[in-house]
Amino acid sequence: MKKTVFYHGKSVIIAIALLMLLTASAAANAVVPGISGSTFNLVAGSGHFDTPDGDSLLLWGYGNQGSSAQYPGPTLIVNQGATVRVNLTNNLDQAVSIVFPGQGQVTDPVAGGSGTPGLLTREAAAGGGTVSYQFVASQPGTYLYHSGTNTDLQVEMGLLGALIVRPTGFNQASNRTAYGHPDSAYDHEYLFLLSEMDPTIHDLVDFGFINYVDNAEAFPVFWFVNGRNGMNTLDRNFAPWLPYQPYSALARTRPGEKVLLRIIGGGRNQHAFHAHGNHSTIIARDGRMLSSGPGAGPDLAVQDFTISPTPGGTVDAVFSWTSRGLGWDVYGTPLEDFPHNCTPAGPDDPVDPNTGEDCTYHGTPIPVTLPGLQDLAFGGWYSGSPFLGQFGQLPPGEGGLNLNGGLFFMWHSHNEKELTNFDIFPGGMLTFVIIEPPGTPIP
Amino acid sequence: MKRYRLHLAIPLLMGFLLLLAGLPSAWGVAYVQCPEDTDGDGDLSNNADLPNVQCMSLTGGDGWVTMADGRELYIFSFSDVSAVPAADILDVGVFRANSPAPTIATRQGDELYLTLTNVGTFNRPDLFDPHTVHYHGFPNASAIFDGLPESAVAVFPQASLTYYYNNIEPGTYMYHCHVEATEHMQMGMLGNLYVDPIQNQTGYGGNPAATVAGKEGGPGPYGYVYNDGDGSTAFDKEFPIQLQAFDHFFHDASRDTQPLPFADMIDTYPTINGRGYPDTTLATPDPADGSLPGKHPAIPADSTANPPQPVGSLIKINRATEGTRILLRVSNLGVVQHYTLTVLGIPMKVVGRGARLLRGPGQAVGENVFYDTNVVNLGGGETTDVLLDTSGVAAGTYFLYATNLNHLSNNAEDYGGYMTEIVIQ
Numbered sequence: 001m002k003k004t005v006f007y008h009g010k011s012v013i014i015a016i017a018l019l020m021l022l023t024a025s026a027a028a029n030a031v032v033p034g035i036s037g038s039t040f041n042l043v044a045g046s047g048h049f050d051t052p053d054g055d056s057l058l059l060w061g062y063g064n065q066g067s068s069a070q071y072p073g074p075t076l077i078v079n080q081g082a083t084v085r086v087n088l089t090n091n092l093d094q095a096v097s098i099v100f101p102g103q104g105q106v107t108d109p110v111a112g113g114s115g116t117p118g119l120l121t122r123e124a125a126a127g128g129g130t131v132s133y134q135f136v137a138s139q140p141g142t143y144l145y146h147s148g149t150n151t152d153l154q155v156e157m158g159l160l161g162a163l164i165v166r167p168t169g170f171n172q173a174s175n176r177t178a179y180g181h182p183d184s185a186y187d188h189e190y191l192f193l194l195s196e197m198d199p200t201i202h203d204l205v206d207f208g209f210i211n212y213v214d215n216a217e218a219f220p221v222f223w224f225v226n227g228r229n230g231m232n233t234l235d236r237n238f239a240p241w242l243p244y245q246p247y248s249a250l251a252r253t254r255p256g257e258k259v260l261l262r263i264i265g266g267g268r269n270q271h272a273f274h275a276h277g278n279h280s281t282i283i284a285r286d287g288r289m290l291s292s293g294p295g296a297g298p299d300l301a302v303q304d305f306t307i308s309p310t311p312g313g314t315v316d317a318v319f320s321w322t323s324r325g326l327g328w329d330v331y332g333t334p335l336e337d338f339p340h341n342c343t344p345a346g347p348d349d350p351v352d353p354n355t356g357e358d359c360t361y362h363g364t365p366i367p368v369t370l371p372g373l374q375d376l377a378f379g380g381w382y383s384g385s386p387f388l389g390q391f392g393q394l395p396p397g398e399g400g401l402n403l404n405g406g407l408f409f410m411w412h413s414h415n416e417k418e419l420t421n422f423d424i425f426p427g428g429m430l431t432f433v434i435i436e437p438p439g440t441p442i443p
Numbered sequence: 444m445k446r447y448r449l450h451l452a453i454p455l456l457m458g459f460l461l462l463l464a465g466l467p468s469a470w471g472v473a474y475v476q477c478p479e480d481t482d483g484d485g486d487l488s489n490n491a492d493l494p495n496v497q498c499m500s501l502t503g504g505d506g507w508v509t510m511a512d513g514r515e516l517y518i519f520s521f522s523d524v525s526a527v528p529a530a531d532i533l534d535v536g537v538f539r540a541n542s543p544a545p546t547i548a549t550r551q552g553d554e555l556y557l558t559l560t561n562v563g564t565f566n567r568p569d570l571f572d573p574h575t576v577h578y579h580g581f582p583n584a585s586a587i588f589d590g591l592p593e594s595a596v597a598v599f600p601q602a603s604l605t606y607y608y609n610n611i612e613p614g615t616y617m618y619h620c621h622v623e624a625t626e627h628m629q630m631g632m633l634g635n636l637y638v639d640p641i642q643n644q645t646g647y648g649g650n651p652a653a654t655v656a657g658k659e660g661g662p663g664p665y666g667y668v669y670n671d672g673d674g675s676t677a678f679d680k681e682f683p684i685q686l687q688a689f690d691h692f693f694h695d696a697s698r699d700t701q702p703l704p705f706a707d708m709i710d711t712y713p714t715i716n717g718r719g720y721p722d723t724t725l726a727t728p729d730p731a732d733g734s735l736p737g738k739h740p741a742i743p744a745d746s747t748a749n750p751p752q753p754v755g756s757l758i759k760i761n762r763a764t765e766g767t768r769i770l771l772r773v774s775n776l777g778v779v780q781h782y783t784l785t786v787l788g789i790p791m792k793v794v795g796r797g798a799r800l801l802r803g804p805g806q807a808v809g810e811n812v813f814y815d816t817n818v819v820n821l822g823g824g825e826t827t828d829v830l831l832d833t834s835g836v837a838a839g840t841y842f843l844y845a846t847n848l849n850h851l852s853n854n855a856e857d858y859g860g861y862m863t864e865i866v867i868q
Binding site for chain 2: 183221269270271272274276277278279281290292298299300301302303304305306308321322323324325326327328330366367368369370371374375376377378379380381382386407408409410413414415416417419420422423424425426432
């Protein structure tokens with residue numbers, strides 16, 4: 001057990017370090033990883049992925065042609081108005097398909113027809129069959145796609161993924177919005193696709209007893225964010241030690257920046273996704289902005305600290321963190337030891353737009369005395385200092401996972417049973433956001 | 444010779460440690476920080492009065508509760524020791540966990556100094572679990588006071604940590620321990636927390652003095668849920684309704700020092716504020732002996748001042764003297780699943796969720812996105828503010844219950860669990 005913890009700690013450090021090295025020259029804003037364009041060639045295949053409790057489970061997943069199957073499938077990123085074509089090749093031994101909830105009419109782009117008839121949609125036959133789908137991505141937003149064949153089993157096995165439709169006029173450098181309206185603008189975007197698995201089902205399929213699978217008896221004991229269990233959720237995108245689970249769920253931002261959360265209920269159960277740190281403004285549900293009318297923007301948005309997408313539903317929310325109203329100076333006091341300036345954004349807004357500091361409390365010391373080191377247990381992501389961007393004294397062996405003195409806040413399922421990996425706490429449906437000091441390179 | 448001594452030393456050391464953890468310690472002293480404690484004696488009952496400073500002192504530890512079918516469950520939770528001098532907390536505060544944890548009620552503009560003293564787990568001296576307070580939903584939190592042990596600090600047994608919260612946003616929140624969250628929350632470290640809006644003190648509209656809330660001694664309605672600017676969230680009586688569910692297999696495993704069943708966790712004892720129906724309808728305990736009427740066994744004499752389940756959830760309003768509008772501050776701190784609540788016969792109006800007024804950012808005062816409903820659904824960690832307008836309702840007894848009907852039970856006993864009564868007079 002101790003060994004596992006140590007390993008995870010090390011891998012997280014390496015992941016964050018690599019992330020920072022790799023991105024020093026990249027864009028200054030986090031983008032959801034995925035494949036962009038209007039034509040996608042997907043392959044349904046299988047693999048075995050490792051769970052943090054030491055198990056290995058059979059996975060069926062969509063993959064980009066030339067790459068392995070993955071969980072979740074590739075995030076498809078398209079532009080509003082595009083005619084999107086998805087060609088699917090099936091390497092599994094049962095028929096497979098894809099449905100695109102929320103995308104209107106899906107047509108067959110192949111002259112003479114593609115695939116074989118199925119109940120919900122046309123299917124790619126077992127063992128190398130192909131099928132093609134075409135639709136117009138008419139509305140921006142966050143969507144789910146998943147298998148439309150033998151759905152209760154195949155989605156449990158991993159055949160699902162996210163679809164992101166960029167609004168008309170979107171520009172990653174100069175016009176980052178979720179829905180075109182300026183009130184849906186953001187600095188960083190992150191995907192949180194929530195799902196769960198029952199290993200009994202995967203083992204039965206793996207060992208050739210597929211006819212014994214009873215989905216009515218399904219009892220999930222693994223919970224995932226972007227196809228990973230905690231703490232693997234914190235590892236970087238495309239970490240080579242997670243070959244079938246390419247997508248990280250770690251969010252990073254700087255004070256005052258807007259973080260777009262694209263949350264998807266990808267499993268059969270509802271999950272309560274709780275964001276520590278601050279409320280989020282829910283600007284859209286199921287790919288539609290919460291708007292009273294054309295041009296009004298998300299004027300019907302409300303704020304919440306826990307967001308529960310329904311199974312198959314999606315929620316877009318904007319999160320931001322400053323020290324507004326904190327009551328003390330988050331950058332440290334006394335000022336001679338922690339020199340920093342604070343300039344209010346304006347007469348009605350005391351928050352410094354560059355640092356997120358509430359100038360009302362500039363120089364105000366933390367109002368309580370923290371107890372001595374011997375009285376406290378320390379978290380690995382604690383820098384040793386309550387101040388943003390600072391480090392402090394920690395007992396030997398404590399801390400060490402916080403490279404920039406950032407503030408770590410957990411984002412997790414608040415149905416807390418789901419913070420486990422098959423009977424082992426902690427894990428499951430949890431990840432973190434890091435409030436990094438101003439100037440920290442992201443992503 | 445050396446080996447023999449070593450073998451002897453380990454059980455001796457273990458015995459000493461057990462003794463250390465098991466005895467109410469006379470050696471440690473809680474460290475309570477409160478600006479109102481001007482004489483520094485650690486006694487918060489002889490406060491100087493700083494109107495915007497609120498101090499509260501909690502212990503984190505263990506105790507026992509009794510479910511409505513008579514089953515006793517071992518729990519972890521908090522207990523209010525605000526009136527106990529700091530020097531006595533580690534004696535008095537042991538083994539008196541409350542379910543729910545003591546309610547934290549504060550006001551917008553108030554600074555809350557919340558001291559948590561970990562008194563250890565009397566029944567499990569083998570545990571050295573730290574505890575925290577997670578102020579769930581606190582906006583623009585700092586990591587140090589967020590109570591998440593992974594990202595900051597937790598307090599060890601025999602020690603104290605004072606949290607500081609500057610309450611700038613009103614609403615219905617909740618709090619709980621976040622150490623080994625699944626375990627400590629299943630074990631019961633869950634409580635109600637809400638912040639009254641500044642509108643209670645200031646009033647609203649053209650003649651604000653006329654609308655200052657009754658809670659603040661004004662002539663207006665008893666209180667407002669949010670700073671609505673138009674009185675649309677006014678209420679006459681309020682009831683925190685916190686859903687908490689226990690899995691007795693888990694609690695018994697904890698009591699018996701057995702491996703804890705995380706994967707098999709289910710809700711066998713759904714409770715509102717720590718009690719299943721019909722205990723939800725019982726009054727607060729008899730102050731004379733701490734006992735509850737009905738089938739609760741007598742509570743040990745040493746806990747008369749602190750009965751383990753002090754919160755009744757009977758929703759009762761006398762319309763002739765109290766008014767007609769009931770506020771339900773509903774929160775779910777169950778750890779397994781979402782639940783849906785309904786009220787039979789009284790219309791429900793949802794005015795807030797997640798400690799926020801239901802009003803879009805582009806909307807003027809008076810343009811709310813309140814909605815009328817007969818059900819509210821809450822996952823773990825969600826809150827909903829529901830107003831019940833009883834003005835057109837006949838006098839009588841009505842029911843609030845979970846529409847997850849299989850959870851209207853106290854384990855095997857039916858007509859229990861997530862249900863309470865609403866008495867309209």
